Amino acid sequence: MSQPSRYDQLSVLARAARSVGFSALFGVALSVVRQQNLWYSILYSACIGVICWLCIDLGRLALARALAASGSGERDADWPGWPWMIVLILFGSAFGYSTGTMLADRLTGFRSSNLFSAGSLREALTLLLFALVPAIILTYFFYSRGALADRVSMAEAAQRQAAESRLKLLESQLEPHMLFNTLANLRVLIALDPARAQAMLDQLIAFLRATLGASRVAAHSLRAEFDRLADYLALVQVRMADRLRVSFDLPDALADVQIPPLLLQPLVENCVKHGLEAAIAGGRIEISAAREGDELLLRVRDTGVGLAGASANGEPVDAAVGDAAGARFGLAQVRERLATLYGTRASLRLAAAPDADGGTLAVVRLPWENQ
């Protein structure tokens, strides 16, 4: 990606062509106003214009590079700033006017009055104005074109970043390994058991719809959350067969409670990926909801290899169980969501399951007052 710039990114030749063209137009206008010969007017304007442009544009680049190299603050490598530019335009115009006139005199054989040969300061300033006005207009024209392009590219970069982060979230939810494994199973089932294949496809569709839609709705009911988790686990069940057993516990009184969509999904996925897939005999996943005072408690528990077991299997979990395990991407994602939505009033705790069946237990606490 090229460095953002406030100045026009046209090539030097294109800028030169525009300067000459603009000067020529200026010459046409002058010839009309002062009733002079059109061709001479154009020639003089073009000569003056080219030299003015050369001085100002080259001066701009040299000055901007020098300032950027000296590292004074946040400098643009193409634009030294207006104060420097005004100085540059004044000197460039004066020099351009006098040398441009001399050049045109050479070409035509005339002898025009010169800045230095002008009778009075007033006359010199009037002559200078003819060069100065177009120089300022052109510089401003190139500058604003650059500034506009700069704003457009900044807006594009912001849009790209937003799209990338959405994609990243989606990719984390639609774990490619799970997706391809599911499709591989589906491919087999189509031949073996079409009815089961159809049921599996329906679950995959429901799961995909929920995942893709999760970023668009702010909340859905606990009933919907449990249904989507059931779809996901049904897909996993096809792959793991009797190595996976699932149980849900959702009291009727809580079925309509609203929670952020697919909040528990990464936790359930962790149970599958780090808990049960690693266990030779598989195990159980238990998902439950309960109200405790002014809090809603959501529990996701597995009887898999546990936190230390996952580490022994080469998963990136530190030997020091607990906080370090929270570094896992899925957990970090849930914590981030909770923090954004509820601040410190919500929490996620992951620990070894307290009973003899082992495995891990994740507990999400949400404030009840939102209901």
Added chain:
Amino acid sequence: MSRPSATALIAEDEPLLAMSLQAELAILWPELRVLAQVGHGQAAVAQALALRPDLIFLDIRMPGLGGIEAAQAIGEDWAVDQNLPLLVFVTAYDQYALQAFEHAAIDYVLKPVQPDRLARTCARLQAALVARDAAHSPDSIESALGQLRSLLAATGIAAPLAPPLTVIQASVGATIHLVPIADVLYFEASDKYIRVVTAAREYLIRISLRQLLAQLDPRVYWQIHRGTVVRSDAVAAALRDESGRVQLKLRQRPELLSVSRLYAHLFKPM
């Protein structure tokens, strides 16, 4: 081209996929006899060593040992004078592993298995079996070991590198002992623990060897077996017996350490 006697083992934890792979193989390679299907890495190692198949299809992600760890164990424990089985890895989506396979020129197929891709793999395997029967076996064994070595090296690189350990913290009862890393002569993995052995005593720590390796200086600590890492300057001598097995004599400990055939090439005269 195919040999009527070719045999295979399928290690895949998802029953439907294992069944389908076997069915596809039956169509593409009717002479191939699938000796067994197993659902986890430990079973793959045990069955491979017991049944001695010509080919092994290994799923990368399996409970217990993964496919690559299983391949390492099979390579280390396979009879010294016999041809190693040809390995084909099976994976759904695993970019690091795919890079490693490409690097080591080892066969792999992606799930869902595409019949034409599997057909190409079968043709390559048949040619490899014929070539292997024709060649002198010591050379082909060494080249198969070389493949496995480069696979392990490539997958080892994929593991995240952690800052080097300077001290090992091991708990004994309620006390945490701090053992300077320079005191450790060797590490030995056993089940869920690693034995940390110094000249005077030993400690147990709960960490995987892979995680530990990522925190050790590879110039000082050498892996000599899938379960053993030794400090190179703790070794007094490497003894090679007539069957080619290498054992290490240590300066400060009486026991001998076995070097697996995958790491035996580390010990040779300068």
